[in-house]
Amino acid sequence: MSGPPVFFEQALTKALETVKQFHGLAREVTLLRDFRGRIRLLLPGSAVDYRNKERTIKRLADSLSAALGGYGFPPEQMILYHEALAIAANEWSDRFALDQSDGMTIHLLDRQITGQDWLKDPFTPQNSNPRATLFGVKGGVGRSTALIIWAWHLAQRGKRVLVFDLDLESPGVSSTLLPPEAMPDFGIVDWFVEDGVGQGDLITPEMLAVSPLASGSRGDIKIVPAFGSKTGEYLPKLARCYAQSAEAAPWGERLERMVTSFERNEQPDLVLLDSRAGVHDIAAVAITRMNAFSLLFAVDSAQTWRAYSFLFSHWKRHARLSDLRQRMQIVAAMVPETNRGEHLKRFREHAWDLFRECLYDEVPAEAADAFSFDLNDEEAPHYPAPVFWHRALQEFEPCAQAEGIEGKMAAEAMGLFMDRADRLVFAGVDEDNAE
Amino acid sequence: MPVDYRDAAARHFEDANHLHSMGRWANADHLFGLSAECALKAVMLALGMRMNPKKPDKPEARYAVHIDKLWMQFPAFASGRQAAKYAALMEPQSNPFQSWDVNQRYHHRSEITRERADQHKDGAEKARAVLKMAELDGVII
Numbered sequence: 001m002s003g004p005p006v007f008f009e010q011a012l013t014k015a016l017e018t019v020k021q022f023h024g025l026a027r028e029v030t031l032l033r034d035f036r037g038r039i040r041l042l043l044p045g046s047a048v049d050y051r052n053k054e055r056t057i058k059r060l061a062d063s064l065s066a067a068l069g070g071y072g073f074p075p076e077q078m079i080l081y082h083e084a085l086a087i088a089a090n091e092w093s094d095r096f097a098l099d100q101s102d103g104m105t106i107h108l109l110d111r112q113i114t115g116q117d118w119l120k121d122p123f124t125p126q127n128s129n130p131r132a133t134l135f136g137v138k139g140g141v142g143r144s145t146a147l148i149i150w151a152w153h154l155a156q157r158g159k160r161v162l163v164f165d166l167d168l169e170s171p172g173v174s175s176t177l178l179p180p181e182a183m184p185d186f187g188i189v190d191w192f193v194e195d196g197v198g199q200g201d202l203i204t205p206e207m208l209a210v211s212p213l214a215s216g217s218r219g220d221i222k223i224v225p226a227f228g229s230k231t232g233e234y235l236p237k238l239a240r241c242y243a244q245s246a247e248a249a250p251w252g253e254r255l256e257r258m259v260t261s262f263e264r265n266e267q268p269d270l271v272l273l274d275s276r277a278g279v280h281d282i283a284a285v286a287i288t289r290m291n292a293f294s295l296l297f298a299v300d301s302a303q304t305w306r307a308y309s310f311l312f313s314h315w316k317r318h319a320r321l322s323d324l325r326q327r328m329q330i331v332a333a334m335v336p337e338t339n340r341g342e343h344l345k346r347f348r349e350h351a352w353d354l355f356r357e358c359l360y361d362e363v364p365a366e367a368a369d370a371f372s373f374d375l376n377d378e379e380a381p382h383y384p385a386p387v388f389w390h391r392a393l394q395e396f397e398p399c400a401q402a403e404g405i406e407g408k409m410a411a412e413a414m415g416l417f418m419d420r421a422d423r424l425v426f427a428g429v430d431e432d433n434a435e
Numbered sequence: 436m437p438v439d440y441r442d443a444a445a446r447h448f449e450d451a452n453h454l455h456s457m458g459r460w461a462n463a464d465h466l467f468g469l470s471a472e473c474a475l476k477a478v479m480l481a482l483g484m485r486m487n488p489k490k491p492d493k494p495e496a497r498y499a500v501h502i503d504k505l506w507m508q509f510p511a512f513a514s515g516r517q518a519a520k521y522a523a524l525m526e527p528q529s530n531p532f533q534s535w536d537v538n539q540r541y542h543h544r545s546e547i548t549r550e551r552a553d554q555h556k557d558g559a560e561k562a563r564a565v566l567k568m569a570e571l572d573g574v575i576i
Contacts, residue, residue, distance in 0.1 A: 034573025035517065077576055086567050111572045113517055244523035 006069030008037050014067040015039045016099055016106060022060045023102035025053065030095060030107040032080065038071050039064075042109070046083035094120075096317060117252050117284035118311075119318050125291045126260045130425040131271040133286040136297035137307040139277035141333035143297045144172040145396045146387050146414060147274050148213070151177075151221045152398075152405050153418050154270060155214035162268035163211075164188065164259060165226040166286055167276045168238060174225030177211040179399045184209040187227040189234065191258055192241040196248060204261060213398055213405065219269070224262060242281070252285035259290070270425055279311055288315075288324060293425050295385070297333045300347040305354055312358035325359045325371060325381065329424055331417060332384035344386060348375065351382040385420035388413045438492050440477035441575060444470050444566060448559055455556060461539070461547035467555040468535040471562035472502040475509050478565055481575045482518050501537045506530045506558070517574070521565045531558030 006014060015031050019041060030042040041064060043050065050057050061075040072078065092109075094116060099106040110116075136143045144167070151161045165174040168189055185206035186194075194200050207228065211221040227234055242251055249257070263271060275286040287294045298304045315321055332347045352375050359381075363370040373380030390413035398405045410418075451466035476484070476494060487493045498508065507530055513522035531554055539547065569575045 032571065032573075034571075036573055038573055040573075073576065085571060086563075087571065088564070091568070091571065109571075113520070244520065 011071035023104040131292035133292040155217040155219035158218035171226035183229040187225040355382040444473035460552040461544040464552040467559040474562040474566040
């Protein structure tokens with residue numbers, strides 16, 4: 001191979017540049033990027049349709065092969081045709097337009113082993129209650145603790161809250177909300193395994209429990225935990241949770257079906273989804289596909305902002321970005337006791353940079369219909385809802401303590417967060433009966 | 436001659452459809468079975484199946500079987516994150532080739548009904564879909 005090496009991030013740009021020079025060839029073409037990142041060109045029709053363009057095809061294949069280096073193929077393998085591959089309609093639906101110019105649209109069909117859900121359309125909502133997903137791009141920032149206190153606060157106000165512990169690789173809220181004696185028989189890992197053989201519905205009645213944490217309140221907290229008292233071996237079940245099968249729908253659709261079935265039975269005022277941390281497929285479904293408001297937990301560190309920017313810049317390509325970004329709220333987690341104002345100011349600036357870079361429209365904030373916010377706009381998604389560091393939140397075991405959650409502590413640590421989160425999820429919902 | 440499972444899968448499939456369209460159920464049926472076998476073996480080879488060192492045109496002994504058995508073995512072979520995707524396209528408990536036998540080439544044509552050939556056509560299309568998906572993914576080039 002001659003010339004400097006081509007690395008992954010350059011290959012797609014090079015492929016685009018090369019194909020654009022051949023814009024007369026077809027109205028729509030597709031770059032097919034395979035599991036290893038190698039790129040080929042997919043042309044509509046079959047090879048015989050291009051018989052009178054043989055020399056152009058050859059030049060294109062030679063140019064692509066030369067441009068792509070290790071991410072290309074020898075010229076004779078560089079070009080594929082739709083008809084020969086017999087691509088199924090559902091495979092096609094993952095394709096999106098990368099470039100439109102000179103009468104040609106260039107699509108990308110990205111073949112990945114995981115992570116496809118980040119860019120897929122949301123499910124058609126079946127639920128009337130709002131949902132909120134609590135997510136942190138990095139773990140250990142008090143996300144589950146915040147979920148529990150918020151759920152408790154809502155129950156105090158008469159709300160019926162239904163919690164799903166989707167942090168399957170590191171379940172937390174399940175055992176914090178439910179002491180061992182209150183655990184139901186089964187949990188979400190059991191459901192995915194049983195549903196894989198068509199028996200999911202058989203265990204749903206044994207997957208729900210009422211948390212004693214809210215027993216004195218007007219509302220209640222119910223939880224569908226990650227595991228139950230009869231789960232048995234957790235790891236062999238977890239290993240089968242994401243298994244696909246010919247008969248069953250994809251994982252995200254199945255999760256949606258399970259959550260919807262509980263919503264139908266329980267009619268909660270709010271569903272809280274405790275998502276797994278990090279850029280994982282569970283989070284992809286819970287944030288982008290389940291029509292939930294997303295509370296994005298962050299601490300003010302370079303590594304956190306960098307990790308969020310990986311995710312947000314991927315979303316720039318999302319076909320439904322304009323819906324998605326309306327339902328997001330950044331949360332400043334573990335805000336230190338001292339210099340809070342200074343800390344939150346710095347946090348807000350960093351969050352603003354991130355949102356402006358990836359999710360806000362590039363226009364002045366006052367422009368009509370633009371999704372763009374000033375740094376100090378308190379209703380902006382980047383304007384942090386703070387959770388303050390509090391001694392009582394360390395080693396948080398409210399069910400093990402007789403006093404449960406103390407209202408004063410909850411208000412001190414999370415009052416501002418809860419006000420903001422309440423407004424976000426209940427905006428437009430009739431609250432007459434709840435208050 | 437070197438083994439080329441992918442091309443063999445395609446030509447058996449094309450010829451089987453040709454015979455099927457002419458109502459020649461018995462030989463169509465035979466070729467649908469061979470086509471499905473070659474399609475799955477093409478994918479398995481790409482996913483790490485070894486050939487028999489003593490007989491280079493045959494796979495390692497446990498996979499040197501025809502489609503009536505291979506269909507059931509494929510999901511067990513295809514474990515792991517990448518291969519599981521292909522196994523997901525097949526239903527091991529409903530092997531469409533259970534009623535297929537390579538020795539039927541010695542049987543009388545009246546033994547192979549249209550219903551039987553249709554069932555195996557369906558199975559061959561499923562195996563072909565697995566192969567096409569592996570091509571799309573760049574597992575097979």
